[in-house]
Amino acid sequence: MRVNFKIWRQESHQEEGSFKDYSVDNITSDMSLLEALDYLNETLVLKDEKVVAFDYDCREGICGQCGIFVNGRAHGPHDNTTTCQVHMRSFEDGQTIVLEPWRARAFPIVKDLIVDRSALDRIIQKNGYITVKTGGAGEANSILVAKKDADKAMDAAACIGCGACIATCKNSSASLFTAAKINHLDHLPQGKLETNERVMAMVSQMELENFGSCSFTGACEIECPQSISITEIARMNNLFLKAKLTKE
Numbered sequence: 001m002r003v004n005f006k007i008w009r010q011e012s013h014q015e016e017g018s019f020k021d022y023s024v025d026n027i028t029s030d031m032s033l034l035e036a037l038d039y040l041n042e043t044l045v046l047k048d049e050k051v052v053a054f055d056y057d058c059r060e061g062i063c064g065q066c067g068i069f070v071n072g073r074a075h076g077p078h079d080n081t082t083t084c085q086v087h088m089r090s091f092e093d094g095q096t097i098v099l100e101p102w103r104a105r106a107f108p109i110v111k112d113l114i115v116d117r118s119a120l121d122r123i124i125q126k127n128g129y130i131t132v133k134t135g136g137a138g139e140a141n142s143i144l145v146a147k148k149d150a151d152k153a154m155d156a157a158a159c160i161g162c163g164a165c166i167a168t169c170k171n172s173s174a175s176l177f178t179a180a181k182i183n184h185l186d187h188l189p190q191g192k193l194e195t196n197e198r199v200m201a202m203v204s205q206m207e208l209e210n211f212g213s214c215s216f217t218g219a220c221e222i223e224c225p226q227s228i229s230i231t232e233i234a235r236m237n238n239l240f241l242k243a244k245l246t247k248e
Contacts, residue, residue, distance in 0.1 A: 001027040001093050005040060007052055008100040013108040013116075019098075029089035033076065033097075034059060034066060036088055053112040059084045064162025064225065068113045069100045074164040074223040082162065082225045102167035106174070106210045119209040120161050120177060126201040128181045130190050149187045156184035158226040165220035165228075171212030176220040178206045179236035180228050186239060196243035203240050 002025045010017025024040050031039070034056055041051040056066040066083040070076035076086035091097055099113060107115040145153075159180035166174050182199050185191030191198075214233055221230040 001029060001088065003027055003036070003088070003091060003094070004096040005037075006096055006098045007112070009052070009112055010101075010109050011111060013110070017109070017112075019100075027088055029087065031088045032059070032084055033070065033086045033088065034084050037099075053110075053114050055114045056084060061085045061225065062160065064160035064164075067102060067162040067164055067167070069098075069102070069167065071098050074102075074168040075162075075225060079222070080225055080227050082160075102163050104163075104166050104172040104211070106172065107163060107166070115163075117161070117163050119211070120163065120174070122209065123174065123178055123202055123205045124181055126205040127194065127198040128185075128202055130185060130194065132190065132193060143189055145188060153184045153187035156180045156187065156228065156232055159184075159224075159228055160226060162225060164223045164225065166211065168219045168223040169212065169214075170217065170219070171215055173214040173220070174206050174209070174211040175214035175233045175236070176224065176228060176230065178202055179232040182236050182239065183232050195239060196246055199236065199239045199243050200247070203236070 002023065005022040005024060006019050007022060008017055009020045022040055024036065024043065027036050027039065034054070037052060037054055044051050054066070054068065057063040059066070061082045061084060064082055067075055068083055070083065070086065075081055075083045077090050078086065101109055101113045102115045106119040107117055110116050157180070159177060161177060163177070165176040166172050182202055185198065186195045216230065216233070218230055221228065
């Protein structure tokens with residue numbers, strides 16, 4: 001199998017970048033897209049050329065670090081998958097595959113396909129956790145949680161922070177990510193005590209990080225690898241309004 005990669009190359013955020021073409025032979029259909037990039041980099045090393053920088057960790061669809069645009073779509077051609085889960089059988093022999101990094105002001109390019117997503121970490125650092133001292137781990141059933149609440153908490157907690165929702169949004173909004181991090185705690189009794197402080201702090205930090213506003217186009221929901229619903233954003237907005245009214 002032969003493919004033509006059209007890859008965005010950029011040394012740093014301060015420098016200009018451009019697409020560069022690479023033609024690669026001997027690609028097998030069972031290779032993942034990242035394995036194909038590994039193979040490309042091996043050929044570049046033999047040519048004494050700079051390898052393509054791209055991010056990854058688990059390569060099992062868990063961490064989300066591999067996120068890039070593949071032919072103009074976040075993570076690639078399939079619904080609810082991460083980039084590392086895309087295999088070369090998803091493409092045709094001789095096809096041109098365009099690879100580029102997330103495009104968002106809050107995600108400055110580190111190099112090539114790698115972007116700095118530390119803005120998401122700073123949102124979580126603003127009370128995206130439980131501060132109540134609970135001591136050692138207690139009996140699992142000592143605090144009863146209704147199944148519907150536990151399910152909703154788990155649905156929101158499934159967010160892996162890959163940034164696809166932001167990259168695919170026309171406004172580069174981080175609302176789906178922030179909502180998931182707020183709601184998964186608010187659904188549980190341990191998290192409800194700090195809901196008002198949490199939602200006010202995290203939403204304020206989100207706005208400080210140069211993310212755009214949500215206009216409910218639904219693109220984030222479509223591209224999310226974990227199928228997190230856009231209704232999480234509506235719930236976050238409701239919590240924010242209640243917290244603001246309570247504060248006033």
